[in-house]
Amino acid sequence: MYHHYFSDSYFQLAQEFIPGGVNSPVRACRSVGCNPIFIEKADGCYLYDVDGNRYIDYISSWGPMILGHVHPEVKAAVAEALESGTSFGIPTWREVALARKIVEFVPSIEQVRLVNSGTEAAMSAIRLARGYTGKKKILKFDGCYHGHADSFLIKAGSGVATLGIPGSPGVPEEVVASTLAVPFNDLEALRSVLDRDGDEMAAVIVEPVAANMGVIPPGDDFLPKLRAWTQDRGILLIFDEVITGFRLARGGAQEYFQIMPDLTCLGKIIGGGLPVGAYGGRREIMEKVAPVGPVYQAGTLSGNPLATAAGLATLEVLDRPGVYEVLEERSEALQSGLVDLAKRYSVPCCLQRVGSMMTAFFGQRGPVTDFETALKSDADLYARFFRGMLERGVYFAPSQFEAGFVSLAHDWEVIEETLRAAESVFRDIV
Ligand code: KE4
Numbered sequence: 001m002y003h004h005y006f007s008d009s010y011f012q013l014a015q016e017f018i019p020g021g022v023n024s025p026v027r028a029c030r031s032v033g034c035n036p037i038f039i040e041k042a043d044g045c046y047l048y049d050v051d052g053n054r055y056i057d058y059i060s061s062w063g064p065m066i067l068g069h070v071h072p073e074v075k076a077a078v079a080e081a082l083e084s085g086t087s088f089g090i091p092t093w094r095e096v097a098l099a100r101k102i103v104e105f106v107p108s109i110e111q112v113r114l115v116n117s118g119t120e121a122a123m124s125a126i127r128l129a130r131g132y133t134g135k136k137k138i139l140k141f142d143g144c145y146h147g148h149a150d151s152f153l154i155k156a157g158s159g160v161a162t163l164g165i166p167g168s169p170g171v172p173e174e175v176v177a178s179t180l181a182v183p184f185n186d187l188e189a190l191r192s193v194l195d196r197d198g199d200e201m202a203a204v205i206v207e208p209v210a211a212n213m214g215v216i217p218p219g220d221d222f223l224p225k226l227r228a229w230t231q232d233r234g235i236l237l238i239f240d241e242v243i244t245g246f247r248l249a250r251g252g253a254q255e256y257f258q259i260m261p262d263l264t265c266l267g268k269i270i271g272g273g274l275p276v277g278a279y280g281g282r283r284e285i286m287e288k289v290a291p292v293g294p295v296y297q298a299g300t301l302s303g304n305p306l307a308t309a310a311g312l313a314t315l316e317v318l319d320r321p322g323v324y325e326v327l328e329e330r331s332e333a334l335q336s337g338l339v340d341l342a343k344r345y346s347v348p349c350c351l352q353r354v355g356s357m358m359t360a361f362f363g364q365r366g367p368v369t370d371f372e373t374a375l376k377s378d379a380d381l382y383a384r385f386f387r388g389m390l391e392r393g394v395y396f397a398p399s400q401f402e403a404g405f406v407s408l409a410h411d412w413e414v415i416e417e418t419l420r421a422a423e424s425v426f427r428d429i430v
Helices: 005-017 072-083 093-105 118-133 187-200 222-233 252-256 305-318 323-344 379-391 412-429
Strands: 039-043 046-049 054-057 111-115 137-142 179-183 201-206 236-240 263-266 277-281 349-354 357-362
Touching: 054 412, 072 305, 093 111, 093 277, 093 305, 111 118, 118 137, 118 201, 118 236, 118 263, 118 277, 137 187, 179 187, 187 201, 187 222, 201 222, 222 236, 236 252, 252 263, 323 349, 323 357, 323 412, 357 379, 379 412
Parallel strands: 137 179, 137 201, 201 236, 236 263
Antiparallel strands: 039 046, 046 054, 111 277, 263 277, 349 357
């Protein structure tokens, strides 16, 4: 039986100095009914908490750790960069090398600007789209998350396109008045809002595979129609690939689905665990960005030498033959193992996966196709699954509405160990 004595003490202390004791809300584990663990260290696919417990890590820092933790090449690259300094606010060769690699990997990107987070990437991409098109409205999809910039924090739509209603105190109505939302995968609602508001619309932003309401793949027609209909109307299509970028393929979802957006937001994996975000696209759009063009965006630590070193080393490993095949095999084995066990023990859950990202929607027969259906999940049952797995040394996302990730460090033995733990949880859970 795992005890969490020191984690609980750290959490109590943390709440003195940090709102909720965490630096990002989901880490507080409120929706899964337990206190957060505090991590001492990580290595490969394992996390070690301050009480000496070991866990197989399926959160991967919410996506960045696709190679596993403390990968020797990433560690060496950061150590080498550290010898030369930590930040200059003056250009360095590493940021050029990382930008070049991103242009090489991502089919639609001709130029890219590095920033420090996915939020900055999405916020900047929207500003650029508005500056480039001269139009104001943007469209997002219910349940998709693009970071916490005001423009994106709107209440989920009511099934039809509704003008944005602030989704958080502090977000002024006038800021979200130009943000529209329709259900993910709903081509009818999409077409009607484009017909109604397309002339005033700068961009549509989408997670090509939704991951922030749990993993929801696009319907077969969804991305092709979204691309065609925005193209026809001169509306920029922005792929938010902060999660899918370099995860689903070397070229992310746009390579995986063969759909070319006009702008792409990146983050997570390109920092190899250090803070990096990026947005990029066709040169004629990107050249609107200061100092070449008038659209302003800036950042003290953008292109930071340590972060770009970690990102470069990560992308170099991902550029080797067979990497995505290995991720696919192991992720498929985990998915089918969990599906078999859920069936054997009559645990109601629908497991949805694209590549090495997946979610088990509990209390659902599936398919889960949009935010409304995702919300029908049994979050309490998920919480019992999460706690049960935690007690058996496996760390999944502390929320039903997030993704789990397989890394290159999850070998066959680890997949087997995970399935043994799941069998023991499924036996007791319903
Ligand atoms: P960051 O600002 O957290 O680096 O990225 C924002 C973001 C943008 N776009 C997508 C598709 C994202 O998933 C995210 C952030 N993801 C969440 C978890 N799904 C980060 C975890 C957290 O908020 O603590």
